[in-house]
Amino acid sequence: MDLKNKIAEAAEQVLLANGLARTTTKEIARAAGCSEGSLYNHFKNKEDIYLHVLRGQLKHLMSALTALQGSIGKETVRRNLEPVALAALEDFTGSMSLICAIFSEPDILQRHREGFALRNEGPHRANEAVEAYLSREKDLGRLREEMDPRIAADLLLGSCFQHAFQSNFLGKVESREVQKAYVDRILHSLFPSEL
Amino acid sequence: MDLKNKIAEAAEQVLLANGLARTTTKEIARAAGCSEGSLYNHFKNKEDIYLHVLRGQLKHLMSALTALQGSIGKETVRRNLEPVALAALEDFTGSMSLICAIFSEPDILQRHREGFALRNEGPHRANEAVEAYLSREKDLGRLREEMDPRIAADLLLGSCFQHAFQSNFLGKVESREVQKAYVDRILHSLFPSEL
Amino acid sequence: MDLKNKIAEAAEQVLLANGLARTTTKEIARAAGCSEGSLYNHFKNKEDIYLHVLRGQLKHLMSALTALQGSIGKETVRRNLEPVALAALEDFTGSMSLICAIFSEPDILQRHREGFALRNEGPHRANEAVEAYLSREKDLGRLREEMDPRIAADLLLGSCFQHAFQSNFLGKVESREVQKAYVDRILHSLFPSEL
Amino acid sequence: MDLKNKIAEAAEQVLLANGLARTTTKEIARAAGCSEGSLYNHFKNKEDIYLHVLRGQLKHLMSALTALQGSIGKETVRRNLEPVALAALEDFTGSMSLICAIFSEPDILQRHREGFALRNEGPHRANEAVEAYLSREKDLGRLREEMDPRIAADLLLGSCFQHAFQSNFLGKVESREVQKAYVDRILHSLFPSEL
DNA sequence: CATGAATGAGCCTTCATTCAT
DNA sequence: GATGAATGAAGGCTCATTCAT
Numbered sequence: 001m002d003l004k005n006k007i008a009e010a011a012e013q014v015l016l017a018n019g020l021a022r023t024t025t026k027e028i029a030r031a032a033g034c035s036e037g038s039l040y041n042h043f044k045n046k047e048d049i050y051l052h053v054l055r056g057q058l059k060h061l062m063s064a065l066t067a068l069q070g071s072i073g074k075e076t077v078r079r080n081l082e083p084v085a086l087a088a089l090e091d092f093t094g095s096m097s098l099i100c101a102i103f104s105e106p107d108i109l110q111r112h113r114e115g116f117a118l119r120n121e122g123p124h125r126a127n128e129a130v131e132a133y134l135s136r137e138k139d140l141g142r143l144r145e146e147m148d149p150r151i152a153a154d155l156l157l158g159s160c161f162q163h164a165f166q167s168n169f170l171g172k173v174e175s176r177e178v179q180k181a182y183v184d185r186i187l188h189s190l191f192p193s194e195l
Numbered sequence: 196m197d198l199k200n201k202i203a204e205a206a207e208q209v210l211l212a213n214g215l216a217r218t219t220t221k222e223i224a225r226a227a228g229c230s231e232g233s234l235y236n237h238f239k240n241k242e243d244i245y246l247h248v249l250r251g252q253l254k255h256l257m258s259a260l261t262a263l264q265g266s267i268g269k270e271t272v273r274r275n276l277e278p279v280a281l282a283a284l285e286d287f288t289g290s291m292s293l294i295c296a297i298f299s300e301p302d303i304l305q306r307h308r309e310g311f312a313l314r315n316e317g318p319h320r321a322n323e324a325v326e327a328y329l330s331r332e333k334d335l336g337r338l339r340e341e342m343d344p345r346i347a348a349d350l351l352l353g354s355c356f357q358h359a360f361q362s363n364f365l366g367k368v369e370s371r372e373v374q375k376a377y378v379d380r381i382l383h384s385l386f387p388s389e390l
Numbered sequence: 391m392d393l394k395n396k397i398a399e400a401a402e403q404v405l406l407a408n409g410l411a412r413t414t415t416k417e418i419a420r421a422a423g424c425s426e427g428s429l430y431n432h433f434k435n436k437e438d439i440y441l442h443v444l445r446g447q448l449k450h451l452m453s454a455l456t457a458l459q460g461s462i463g464k465e466t467v468r469r470n471l472e473p474v475a476l477a478a479l480e481d482f483t484g485s486m487s488l489i490c491a492i493f494s495e496p497d498i499l500q501r502h503r504e505g506f507a508l509r510n511e512g513p514h515r516a517n518e519a520v521e522a523y524l525s526r527e528k529d530l531g532r533l534r535e536e537m538d539p540r541i542a543a544d545l546l547l548g549s550c551f552q553h554a555f556q557s558n559f560l561g562k563v564e565s566r567e568v569q570k571a572y573v574d575r576i577l578h579s580l581f582p583s584e585l
Numbered sequence: 586m587d588l589k590n591k592i593a594e595a596a597e598q599v600l601l602a603n604g605l606a607r608t609t610t611k612e613i614a615r616a617a618g619c620s621e622g623s624l625y626n627h628f629k630n631k632e633d634i635y636l637h638v639l640r641g642q643l644k645h646l647m648s649a650l651t652a653l654q655g656s657i658g659k660e661t662v663r664r665n666l667e668p669v670a671l672a673a674l675e676d677f678t679g680s681m682s683l684i685c686a687i688f689s690e691p692d693i694l695q696r697h698r699e700g701f702a703l704r705n706e707g708p709h710r711a712n713e714a715v716e717a718y719l720s721r722e723k724d725l726g727r728l729r730e731e732m733d734p735r736i737a738a739d740l741l742l743g744s745c746f747q748h749a750f751q752s753n754f755l756g757k758v759e760s761r762e763v764q765k766a767y768v769d770r771i772l773h774s775l776f777p778s779e780l
Numbered sequence: 781c782a783t784g785a786a787t788g789a790g791c792c793t794t795c796a797t798t799c800a801t
Numbered sequence: 802g803a804t805g806a807a808t809g810a811a812g813g814c815t816c817a818t819t820c821a822t
Contacts, residue, residue: 003806021216021299025792035808037794042806046792100295103363104216113366124361151354151384159346159353161360166319168298171308189346198781220817230783232819241817393785411606411689415813425787427815432785436813490685493753494606503756514751541744541774548744549736555746556709558688561698579736588802610796620804622798627802631796787819798808 004042007032012053016094020050020101047108054102055121057095060087065129072136077143078191081156084130085183088157092164093174099123100165123161127153144193152190159186199237202227207248211289215245215296242303249297250316252290255282260324267331272338273386276325276351280378283321283352287359288369294318295360318356322348339388347385354381394432397422402443406484410440410491437498444492445511447485450477455519462526467533468581471546474520475573478547482554483564489513490555513551517543534583542580549576589627592617597638601679605635605686632693639687640706642680645672650714657721662728663776666741669715670768673742677749678759684708685750708746712738729778737775744771 010031014023025046029036043049064087071080092099102109116122130153137143163182167174174182196204205227209218220241224231238244259282266275287294297304311317325348332338358377362369369377400421404413415436419426433439454477461470482489492499506512520543527533553572557564564572586594595617599608610631614621628634649672656665677684687694701707715738722728748767752759759767 017301019299019301022302024790026790036792037808037810038806040793041808097298097301100298103292103295104214104299106212106214106292107217109364110366117365122361122364123357124365127357127361146387148380148384151380154354154358155350155381155384158355158357159349162318162322162353162356163349165356166317166322169304169317170312170319171305185343185346186350189343189350192341219815224784231817232783233781235818236781407691409689409691412692414811416811426813427787427789428785430814431787487688487691490688493682493685494604494689496602496604496682497607499754500756507755512751512754513747514755517747517751536777538770538774541770544744544748545740545771545774548747549739550743551747551750552708552712552743553739556707556712559694559707560702560709561695575733575736576740579733579740582731609794611794614805621796622804622806623802625797783820783822785820787817789816791815792813794812795810796808799804799806801804 003032003034003038007034007039007042007049008052008056011049012056012098015050015053015098015101019097021104050101050108051112054098057098058091058123058126061091061126063087065126068129068133072133073140073142076191077134077137078187080133081130081187081191082183085156085160085187086180088126088160089164089179089183090176092161093167093179096164096168127157130156143191156186156190198227198229198233202229202234202237202244203247203251206244207251207293210245210248210293210296214292215299245296245303246307249293252293253286253318253321256286256321258282260321263324263328267328268335268337271386272329272332273382275328276382276386277378279325280351280355280382281375283355284359284374284378285371287356288362288374291359291363322352325352338386351381351385393422393424393428397424397429397432397439398442398446401439402446402488405440405443405488405491409487411494440491440498441502444488447488448481448513448516451481451516453477455516458519458523462523463530463532466581467524467527468577470523471520471577471581472573475546475550475577476570478516478550479554479569479573480566482551483557483569486554486558517547520546533581545580546576588617588619588623592619592624592627592634593637593641596634597641597683600635600638600683600686604682606689635686635693636697639683642683643676643708643711646676646711649673650711653714653718657718658725658727661776662719662722663772665718666715666772666776667768670741670745670772671765673711673745674749674764674768675761677746678752678764681749681753712742715742728776741771741775 007028010033011023011028014027014031018027023046025036025039028049029039032038039046039049043052061084064084068080068084074080127150131150134143134147134149134152138145138147138149160183166172202223206218206223209222209226213222220231220234223244224234227233234241234244238247256279259279263275263279269275322345326345329338329342329344329347333340333342333344355378361367397418400423401413401418404417404421408417413436415426415429418439419429422429429436429439433442451474454474458470458474464470517540521540524533524537524539524542528535528537528539550573556562592613596608596613599612599616603612610621610624613634614624617623624631624634628637646669649669653665653669659665712735716735719728719732719734719737723730723732723734745768751757
């Protein structure tokens with residue numbers, strides 16, 4: 001693996017463990033097994049490292065969403081959404097401190113908002129993808145006429161997001177089984193008609 | 196107003212505007228119109244100021260939740276929850292950067308987790324309050340038998356929480372009307388049976 | 391003496407000894423007997439310290455020039471100019487490395503040019519002062535009609551300036567007597583008619 | 586052109602534009618169109634590059650001085666000195682920042698003083714050359730008996746030197762015509778007897 | 781209680797130089 | 802000779818905290 005990836009992985013570790021504020025370039029370098037100066041051969045500055053790591057988050061969710069588009073009309077909606085919800089809960093939980101960190105430095109956020117917009121990045125993309133999926137399923141008659149796709153998407157992902165937030169806040173580590181059970185309750189509540 | 200409150204208000208302003216990382220004691224003192232030294236006559240340290248401000252957040256939501264307990268059995272459930280959801284959306288939106296900031300300093304979080312637990316503080320309290328309310332209404336037969344109070348509470352507040360998060364992330368400022376409309380869509384989706 | 395002056399004096403020492411490029415804030419602080427952080431309680435940054443010191447240079451020359459205005463019409467022109475030329479030679483010699491340093495950081499120079507202009511500062515002020523003096527003496531008929539006051543001033547101070555430059559370059563330390571002798575040769579060459 | 590010269594020219598450009606302190610090896614390499622590593626295949630270190638460039642300065646002045654030796658006894662003294670003075674003014678003006686930079690790093694100066702002395706280099710050489718010329722002209726009876734050749738040389742070159750210094754300091758760019766006019770005033774003042 | 785100068789640890793970043801390819 | 806990634810020492814500067822007044 002090349003040094004740039006090594007640095008990125010080290011940075012992810014350190015950032016998740018210590019938070020953005022307490023992450024020093026010195027420690028990233030140490031974790032990456034290189035000199036501090038080397039960081040700057042591969043990244044513009046510390047902010048650049050953070051953003052690089054940030055963009056690498058939510059990988060499972062993203063791929064679950066991609067898979068979701070391929071399951072339109074197949075199986076049941078609830079069943080299709082399960083891996084998405086589970087991935088969301090997992091990824092949100094694992095990335096929460098990284099994602100939230102941006103609010104401790106509003107200038108970073110400000111500086112990159114248009115960049116995020118241009119690349120169509122950001123946490124809201126997931127909601128849009130679920131909404132799109134639900135719209136298609138509704139078109140196929142597989143969902144109630146009254147269902148509001150956008151709201152359904154927001155309820156699903158919003159509850160996962162806040163659950164992840166609170167788990168992090170409380171320092172509570174949930175096993176995959178517990179997470180799966182929670183997700184099932186959410187999905188049964190949102191899509192009760194299915195068996 | 197005594198100096199302690201003046202400092203707290205100044206700190207809230209500065210923290211919300213600049214984020215925790217970019218908030219200096221010098222700037223808090225300037226905003227409060229006092230010397231840096233005075234901060235330490237009223238608070239143990241900067242962390243103490245931050246926590247003091249943090250505990251003062253979500254005021255509207257808290258009072259809406261208190262009011263909610265008094266409306267059990269009255270009006271409609273959806274109607275009763277509206278001010279709660281609206282307050283949640285507003286407060287979450289206005290406090291998001293302050294709330295999230297704690298994840299940029301996990302050691303602060305760690306250090307105060309048991310304190311939060313002792314005082315039964317934290318964002319999850321709201322969910323519990325809504326859950327309690329819904330259970331009572333369900334006992335009164337005003338809600339479907341299949342409804343899962345905890346999940347319903349999480350769906351409601353979770354969607355508001357994530358919506359607030361994303362508004363902050365995107366730098367989008369929503370008018371109260373837009374917020375109200377959003378909340379209504381959420382509530383109609385969760386409690387469709389009511390008229 | 392207050393700390394600000396202590397820092398300024400220490401900085402002058404260090405700057406003259408080591409040059410701007412090799413002068414560190416750490417060393418200034420050590421020489422001033424204070425912490426590095428204290429430098430920033432009294433100066434905006436290192437550049438600010440340098441400029442402060444720079445403005446304090448050429449003190450003898452400045453006061454000699456002030457005195458010069460008071461000697462119009464008295465004694466002989468050559469005699470009046472002697473302390474000026476001597477002070478110029480001394481001050482230029484002692485401050486040359488500080489003065490020249492600004493050319494190693496053209497951005498500092500650029501940034502402060504208008505400031506210099508506003509305060510009517512800069513090495514050219516001396517030439518103007520001598521020119522003004524000579525004009526007055528010429529008006530009084532104490533100088534040849536053909537004499538060009540500005541050029542005479544430039545010849546006088548220019549030769550002192552370059553002499554100081556070369557002394558510094560060669561690392562040659564001249565005694566006051568040698569300097570005085572040199573100045574006399576200059577003055578006799580420029581104002582030969584006087585006895 | 587070989588790479589060594591390419592580097593030297595690039596370095597001259599960059600040094601004049603940015604000053605010694607703000608000139609990095611990276612930028613020299615970029616300007617020379619080669620890698621940073623290549624610099625060290627042709628020069629010992631950055632200091633070596635600087636000194637190489639420094640020695641290449643004042644080219645016009647040097648050749649004017651050479652020509653001067655050939656004009657002894659010809660034309661008029663003033664006329665002979667004009668190209669020398671003009672070249673001095675031009676070269677001093679164009680090289681001032683490079684020449685002065687050495688004072689921002691006294692250790693470089695110190696380290697190379699004896700080298701300069703050995704090679705009979707340095708800015709004082711010009712003064713000696715003019716002095717030598719004037720002595721010869723005086724021997725030929727083409728100058729007043731009272732004229733002090735060394736002082737005359739210092740007055741001439743010193744005023745040009747300081748004028749160049751001040752132009753650089755003030756950021757004033759003088760056209761060749763203005764420079765010529767200035768030089769003429771100097772020369773007429775120093776050698777008024779000629780027509 | 782209020783002050784604000786002094787502190788000093790520690791941060792991010794730069795940059796000349798090296799060396800394996 | 803040419804390269805450029807890796808280095809690591811060092812630099813300027815910030816900032817929470819203390820303490821004498």
